[in-house]
């Protein structure tokens with residue numbers, strides 16, 4: 001698969017329809033993001049480990065290039081879809097080239113949709129449901145509250161989860177506003193800190209696992225966000241990143257007139 005992707009990237013660059021191809025490359029023994037341009041040595045291109053390339057695309061486009069191709073995974077595509085909707089990236093500026101994740105990767109991310117809508121490379125494998133999710137849904141509300149209170153007691157308020165998230169794009173973050181989150185308080189007030197973030201993620205979390213991977217305290221953040229995604233699907237028939245449908249929580253008041261006294 002890797003060789004085929006390298007060949008496609010070379011052809012894409014030679015074709016001249018994009019200014020560059022955003023992918024991973026190996027340099028000095030390390031793998032990181034790179035915008036390949038015509039003439040670059042594509043034998044340095046890599047596809048592992050997973051990387052948050054949707055977030056890097058914002059930076060690449062801000063540097064002045066007009067159009068790029070992006071070699072990405074299912075979660076990159078989902079993140080891009082949300083970033084298009086939120087006017088962070090112009091949809092016409094990206095040509096997405098999707099690859100499916102392996103069963104091992106899906107397991108590592110506890111991912112329910114480990115593939116993009118159009119798979120150019122790799123093969124679709126089954127999504128994963130973490131057993132803890134079922135345990136949680138069987139708990140009473142009081143038990144669930146106690147579970148999250150205990151888990152979030154480990155939080156050191158490092159903001160790693162927020163910084164790693166490809167769809168956390170607000171210029172002014174409420175979590176950094178002392179009106180909502182007291183400075184110097186560790187762990188942050190429960191449930192306020194995590195409730196605020198969960199509320200902001202409810203119609204945008206694309207399940208990319210970046211937050212959980214970034215958390216130095218091993219907090220199972222995606223368990224919470226996965227539950228939110230399920231609730232959004234059930235209540236609003238909306239799955240963030242799955243389509244260009246408008247986010248329901250931010251559009252209801254625009255589209256529907258409130259009844260007097262409502």
Ligand code: SF4
Nearest residue numbers: 074075101106109111
């Ligand atoms: S979150 Fe899903 S799509 Fe993204 S890297 Fe993991 S398995 Fe692949």
Ligand code: SF4
Nearest residue numbers: 165205206208209211
């Ligand atoms: S899984 Fe975490 S990092 Fe990824 S979109 Fe959801 S909240 Fe953000």
Ligand code: SF4
Nearest residue numbers: 155156158159161215
């Ligand atoms: S990454 Fe983990 S420890 Fe850091 S703020 Fe987020 S939940 Fe808390």
